[in-house]
Amino acid sequence: xxxxxxxxxxxxxxxxxxxxxxxxxxxxxxxxxxxxxxxxxxxxxxxxxxxxxxxxxxxxxxxxxxxxxxxxxxxxxxxxxxxxxxxxxxxxxxxxxxxxxxxxxxxxxxxxxxxxxxxxxxxxxxxxxxxxxxxxxxxxxxxxxxxxxxxxxxxxxxxxxxxxxxxxxxxxxxxxxxxxxxxxxxxxxxxxxxxxxxxxxxxxxxxxxxxxxxxxxxxxxxxxxxxxxxxxxxxxxxxxxxxxxxxxxxxxxxxxxxxxxxxxxxxxxxxxxxxxxxxxx
Amino acid sequence: xxxxxxxxxxxxxxxxxxxxxxxxxxxxxxxxxxxxxxxxxxxxxxxxxxxxxxxxxxxxxxxxxxxxxxxxxxxxxxxxxxxxxxxxxxxxxxxxxxxxxxxxxxxxxxxxxxxxxxxxxxxxxxxxxxxxxxxxxxxxxxxxxxxxxxxxxxxxx
Numbered sequence: 001x002x003x004x005x006x007x008x009x010x011x012x013x014x015x016x017x018x019x020x021x022x023x024x025x026x027x028x029x030x031x032x033x034x035x036x037x038x039x040x041x042x043x044x045x046x047x048x049x050x051x052x053x054x055x056x057x058x059x060x061x062x063x064x065x066x067x068x069x070x071x072x073x074x075x076x077x078x079x080x081x082x083x084x085x086x087x088x089x090x091x092x093x094x095x096x097x098x099x100x101x102x103x104x105x106x107x108x109x110x111x112x113x114x115x116x117x118x119x120x121x122x123x124x125x126x127x128x129x130x131x132x133x134x135x136x137x138x139x140x141x142x143x144x145x146x147x148x149x150x151x152x153x154x155x156x157x158x159x160x161x162x163x164x165x166x167x168x169x170x171x172x173x174x175x176x177x178x179x180x181x182x183x184x185x186x187x188x189x190x191x192x193x194x195x196x197x198x199x200x201x202x203x204x205x206x207x208x209x210x211x212x213x214x215x216x217x218x219x220x221x222x223x224x225x226x227x228x229x230x231x232x233x234x235x236x237x238x239x240x241x242x243x244x245x246x247x248x249x250x251x252x253x254x255x256x257x258x259x260x261x262x263x264x265x266x267x268x269x270x271x272x273x274x275x276x277x278x279x280x281x
Numbered sequence: 282x283x284x285x286x287x288x289x290x291x292x293x294x295x296x297x298x299x300x301x302x303x304x305x306x307x308x309x310x311x312x313x314x315x316x317x318x319x320x321x322x323x324x325x326x327x328x329x330x331x332x333x334x335x336x337x338x339x340x341x342x343x344x345x346x347x348x349x350x351x352x353x354x355x356x357x358x359x360x361x362x363x364x365x366x367x368x369x370x371x372x373x374x375x376x377x378x379x380x381x382x383x384x385x386x387x388x389x390x391x392x393x394x395x396x397x398x399x400x401x402x403x404x405x406x407x408x409x410x411x412x413x414x415x416x417x418x419x420x421x422x423x424x425x426x427x428x429x430x431x432x433x434x435x436x437x438x
Contacts, residue, residue: 052350056350059343060343060347061340061343061344063340063344064340064343064344064346064347067344067347067348067351068347068350070351071347071350071351071354074354074358075354075357077358078357078358082357174294175357178298178353178356178357181298181301181302181305181353182350182353182354184305185305185308185346185349185350185353186350188305188308188309188312188346189343189346192312192342193339193343195312195316196312196315196316196319196335196339197339199319199320200319200327200332200335202326202327
């Protein structure tokens, strides 16, 4: 009886393997997951946001500096949570990529990376559903990593993970927008000081100072122009990742169809272009 | 990508961001006004007393920007809860204040007004209601005083 049951399970698994055409090759899913995991921008912009105070400091009055220092402490306090979201998403995409691949991998080593939960809950600015999504995704990854199935699990992972993936990406996009606003304000603090002070310096003795200030202003203007682009690129990339994952979720039954493969290949192309642009500056 | 389930906390964040944006906007207007004043002395022969006034206003602009930065941090940190109606009312008033800054003819007169706006924004950020109410009253007084002082401001935008 037990032997028949074993054979039955074995046959069932083989049939499942044959019945699912995507089980053999999910090249586009893997490439999409790889491109999503490699997408840069967010982590770097999070660090830039964390370090706002250091860049603003030379331009602040003592009174403004006191306020800025207080804000700085609050930025420092939540930084780890902000990057933890991204690390989870990257790990999810790397795992999905491995599942969709042809080779068997032992993923159990990755479990340690999931040990770090989000520390702050009330102060961190993450909405309750973002925190729930983080916990949910961690659970799902643990389940997937400890299981022995690979290709067959792609659809399950995409289906079970989609809501949480969407919520985490949403949090990352919201945060990136806020980083962008803080950066714009910083830019006006820095460039604005020069724009007002340079024309005010009219004594002959100030000539050298004015010249140096103009050089500095030129450099700073160029620096901010470059960084401005990165916020938009990062948001575009995150939106593509969210859309691509949503499409996979919606087309789970025919992930290997020509149309779906073409669509995913399109997202991969877009993500690579964005990554290239982010890496170039 | 927001879902109905998070509309409430999401809205709170949005309110904070709106408030921060409007504070940054006041700083922008003040900055424009400062540059305009500087440009009105083509031979760069601005008297020192006038320069001192402008530098005070420039410091005020810096403070406004730091208040905006603090509010953006609040938005990410989600510290401020339930500003709702009070915040909306205050925003309408800060918008009026921003418009005033743009229209005021005598730049020296802005110093007091901007000081009150700073006090107002500081009160909002730290939740000190009495300070907010006093500042609002003073802004109203300033508004009336300025109108009496300069019935037809010559500045065009």
